[in-house]
Amino acid sequence: MKSIFLIVILAGLGWWKPVFPALNTSFKPGEIWLDTDGEHINAHGGGILFHKGKYYWFGEHKTAGKGGNRANVGVSCYSSTDLYNWQNEGIALPVAPENSGSEIEKGCVIERPKVVYNARTKKFVMWFHLELKGQGYNAARTAVAVSDSPAGPYTYLKSHRPNAGVWPINFNPAWKAKTITEKDLKAWGDEWKHEVAEGLFIRRDFEKGQMARDMTVYVDDNGKAYHLHAAEENLTLHISELTDDYLNFTGKWLAVAPAGHNEAPAICKYKDKYYLITSGCTGWDPNAARSFVSESMWGPWQPLGNPAVGQGADLTFESQGTFILPVAGKKDAFIFMADRWRPNNPIDGRYIWLPLVFENGKPVLRWQDEWKLNTFATAKR
16 A cells, blocks of 8 residues: 555656556557557467457467477467557467376467357357477367357367368369379479379378368358368368358368468458468468469369569568458458568567558558558558
């Protein structure tokens, strides 16, 4: 109590003033982004849920040092009403204690968490890429958790290797009987690409289920949900339909851009067409983004090239995409969310948020040092 009186006296004398973080009024890609507590936002590989007038940003909680990319804490959640200023809501999905035997025990890998709301079940569903502790990136699983409230806490349910025992809808029946394996192929080249396109890894993983690494979840206008993930040793993207409760796979799925080396899928819908932005596969190092378009989630998906233009476009402005955010209350307004990874000190990773516009039927990204949401009022359509 004495300390409170002392603060009141000092404040009255003008010798003490409370320090609060300044409100953000714009986006400044690549700079330290402070939350309302004055701390750098810790929600990497993120995705955003908009629910009842509020945005919820979910991401990987990183720690300092080279081991900081492992899940030492869990999935973070922040909330905002204006997209500039974010309040820390805490850990939405905590990791389990070491030696607990849980698939998500401390030291596993949890990446790219995405949360969607199921209007039918009234549940919030979180999907994320999961690698089991001590197995590197060999598990290649996708996992699901559920909550009754947007900020959590989320209850972990299970992990999947999707679509076990099911062929993709665009698989040629003649390829099912092929017996060629990886051991039959020489150095990477056209023969590899040909065999991957004709189901080399799909056959290999057919019984146990397909690989699932970088991922996102998309809910269409009719409430149907889809899980998009890098599979087949990161060579091919898979689009899988989710069950009505968003907790499992229906078995209907599609292979996209076989042998194209695509990961980091992010998707949006613009003028009744679906647009997909991905990256190449260069580990933690940035590369040129790619884009695709389709009139249906089930394809065909046509390549559109690199959506980034101008200086820095060849490395996607030193970042990798994680999510495309539709801005509530604005028509055809989208934000491309990306991360600048810092593998040697992951907690220092920076966020690259840029307006995504459409020009001549193609998505376009341009670098901006600073920008505001009113850019969408004048952006080219």
